[in-house]
Amino acid sequence: MLGFYYDKTFEGLLCAVFDAFKLKKMPECLLTADDVVPLLLSESHQVEYRNSKYERVYTALQKKLSPIALNQLLFTWLSELPESDLIIFRYICKVFKSNSPIETDFGDPDVLAVHDIAKKVNKEKHHIQQFVRFNSIQNPASDIDEKIYFAVIEPIYNALPLTTRFFKDRYADQKWAIYDEKRQYGYFYNLEKLEQISLNEDDHLIVDNKINQDYLTDDEKRFQTMWYRYCNALTIKERINPKLQRQNMPKRFWHHLPEMQGK
Amino acid sequence: MIQDKMISKLEILAESAKYDISCASSGTSRSNKNKGIGSASRCGICHSFTADGRCVSLLKIMLTNYCMFDCAYCINRQSNDIPRAGFTPKELADLTIEFYRRNYIEGLFLSSGIVRSADHTMEKMIRVVKILRQEYHFNGYIHMKAIPGASNELIREAGLLVDRMSVNLEIPTERNLKLLAPDKDHQTIYQPMRHIQQNLLENIEDRKKLKSTPKFVPAGQSTQVIIGATDETDNQILQLTAKLYKRPSMKRVYYSGFIPVNSYDKRLPILQEVPRVRENRLYQADWLLRFYDFNVDEIVNDDHPDLDLTVDPKLSWAIRNPQFFPVDINRDSYRKILRVPGIGVKSAKLIVMARRHRKLNIEALKRIGVVLKRAQFFIVCHEMRTFKLLDSSAEYIRLSLQDQPLIEINKDPIPQQLVMGW
Numbered sequence: 220m221l222g223f224y225y226d227k228t229f230e231g232l233l234c235a236v237f238d239a240f241k242l243k244k245m246p247e248c249l250l251t252a253d254d255v256v257p258l259l260l261s262e263s264h265q266v267e268y269r270n271s272k273y274e275r276v277y278t279a280l281q282k283k284l285s286p287i288a289l290n291q292l293l294f295t296w297l298s299e300l301p302e303s304d305l306i307i308f309r310y311i312c313k314v315f316k317s318n319s320p321i322e323t324d325f326g327d328p329d330v331l332a333v334h335d336i337a338k339k340v341n342k343e344k345h346h347i348q349q350f351v352r353f354n355s356i357q358n359p360a361s362d363i364d365e366k367i368y369f370a371v372i373e374p375i376y377n378a379l380p381l382t383t384r385f386f387k388d389r390y391a392d393q394k395w396a397i398y399d400e401k402r403q404y405g406y407f408y409n410l411e412k413l414e415q416i417s418l419n420e421d422d423h424l425i426v427d428n429k430i431n432q433d434y435l436t437d438d439e440k441r442f443q444t445m446w447y448r449y450c451n452a453l454t455i456k457e458r459i460n461p462k463l464q465r466q467n468m469p470k471r472f473w474h475h476l477p478e479m480q481g482k
Numbered sequence: 483m484i485q486d487k488m489i490s491k492l493e494i495l496a497e498s499a500k501y502d503i504s505c506a507s508s509g510t511s512r513s514n515k516n517k518g519i520g521s522a523s524r525c526g527i528c529h530s531f532t533a534d535g536r537c538v539s540l541l542k543i544m545l546t547n548y549c550m551f552d553c554a555y556c557i558n559r560q561s562n563d564i565p566r567a568g569f570t571p572k573e574l575a576d577l578t579i580e581f582y583r584r585n586y587i588e589g590l591f592l593s594s595g596i597v598r599s600a601d602h603t604m605e606k607m608i609r610v611v612k613i614l615r616q617e618y619h620f621n622g623y624i625h626m627k628a629i630p631g632a633s634n635e636l637i638r639e640a641g642l643l644v645d646r647m648s649v650n651l652e653i654p655t656e657r658n659l660k661l662l663a664p665d666k667d668h669q670t671i672y673q674p675m676r677h678i679q680q681n682l683l684e685n686i687e688d689r690k691k692l693k694s695t696p697k698f699v700p701a702g703q704s705t706q707v708i709i710g711a712t713d714e715t716d717n718q719i720l721q722l723t724a725k726l727y728k729r730p731s732m733k734r735v736y737y738s739g740f741i742p743v744n745s746y747d748k749r750l751p752i753l754q755e756v757p758r759v760r761e762n763r764l765y766q767a768d769w770l771l772r773f774y775d776f777n778v779d780e781i782v783n784d785d786h787p788d789l790d791l792t793v794d795p796k797l798s799w800a801i802r803n804p805q806f807f808p809v810d811i812n813r814d815s816y817r818k819i820l821r822v823p824g825i826g827v828k829s830a831k832l833i834v835m836a837r838r839h840r841k842l843n844i845e846a847l848k849r850i851g852v853v854l855k856r857a858q859f860f861i862v863c864h865e866m867r868t869f870k871l872l873d874s875s876a877e878y879i880r881l882s883l884q885d886q887p888l889i890e891i892n893k894d895p896i897p898q899q900l901v902m903g904w
Contacts, residue, residue: 321839323835323836323838323839324836324839324840325832325835325836325846325849325850326836326837326839326840326842326846327839328849331849331850334832345527348523348527349527349528349529349530350529350530351585352584352585352586353583353584353585354584355583355584368583368584370585385521385523388513388514388521389514389519389520389521389622390519390583391514391517391518391519392517392518392519393519393583410517441485442580442581442584444489445488445489445492445577446581446584446586448489448492448493449492449493449496449541450530450532450538451493451532452492452493452494452496452497452500453496453497453499453500453532453536453538453542454500454532454533454534455500455501455532455534455536455741456534457741457756458534458535458536458739458741458756458758459533459534460533460534460535461533461535462535463531463534463535464531464532464533464534464535466535467528467531467535467537468530468531476530478530
């Protein structure tokens, strides 16, 4: 069995495609340096990252794929699912080998898999837009009184980068930050542009996966209480249906929703 | 102290607003303007779900729940002894902004009890919206109730500020409306609906001449009917719906299963339970009208005045119309494929795209997401040329596919050749 070692980046994956066509050899598995060597690995190849290789594959893809399909590949990559890199790899190889466009060939397992995984990641993107809850906090990095709307999320797929444009457009007149606690990075919007951030451990801004209550501004608790009581008042008792509620709003999000505290 | 008062007001006015089903925030796409606050997303966003499973997208609230009307089905009727409250326009606008900044909501759904007169109420509601749009430069979604009997001028003014307006029909026939809501008649309800429609059509013409003309209710209008409070058949309800959807501005009709909020009123029926299944079937029929290109007479008619509660309306239609099948997945048109039970809009689209590349077999259909349990009776495809419906009686299909199946389907549902046991 032939395996390719690469650096586990999207750009690196495209370089692997380049090498495969150059060597005229198709790998059966994709590996990184930390992976346990598979039992049946008989031959391996180290993919070197070169910007020129990446760009050549990417430009060729842009020519052969619609923007929608190209986006689907990126979404599939962000799923971080164990086999997703190999699926993307096989998909791209099929694109280059075929004379006609393959992106709507949903009878092909790889084409359908990319479509389905992209759909799941897109759903998670939508979940973030739905369930992000901003808490107004004092900026820990500033001595002056400065309010930041801060949210913590733990998405199953790495979908946060897909949502920043939406939040930047919607909340253009407030400073906000969203932090992916699972992947330990986030984005901060400072009224002008977005910055990628990672938190300073010493600030203890997040304690037990939750925003440290000491940082909340004075009126924050009040609005959370109002929202909690509002959602309760809105419930029609004669129609209680917890299953439907969980279906629409999976439990994994409840931790960060003020309206679901203690439920 | 002031804070407690705000919270109890919020609770009272949410309680009063909750029986309005609509909470959609869809239909408008608008990006932020001049670095202000807010945007609108075309497909809408639900930010939370209450314990009854309904979505919370907008801050659904009444400006006040004092009301001079006495409608039998309404919690806020004048003769009810419930806590009453009211917001000032500024209070409500401030609250909307604070909730919006925290990503709790997409915007505001403003309704109100009728105080003094329709015009007076409407003017107060417009004040809230004006503060939001003009003082706070709020660019999010606003849905506003049009008060029956309000003047055309006020409807015009409101419509230029909000995304959607709605007037609730509540009771589908005039006779029953008169019985339950003596203060209302269909004339006063249809009139604001017509005003909204006329203004919208004029606005479209104006915008052709001058592009910068502000849009009038860009997300159209919606309405709601109560199901099960009166004796209308599904046929009557759906005929009404179909007529409403013919109007270009009508985007949604909501069906609200009757909840006996005023059980003391003897004009109302005594129901043990909210008619949820019937409500669900009506929504399914509504979807068939809007997205599946069905004609209302195909779903309900004088021979079938009510929807079948045991199977969904699409399957019910298919069983009644065996001459339409089999549908050949690899050959027939999109419209025909869309009519197969177990195939939705998404899978139908995937099928017509995918079949250009290769002939689709059962395995491919399964992967695409077709519900074969249903579809198998109505299709032929590659490697499955024999048509099952011919062998299966309509009764068999119905019994095996209804909500609580009486017949256990063969565990391996797709044998190559099927011989029925009777």
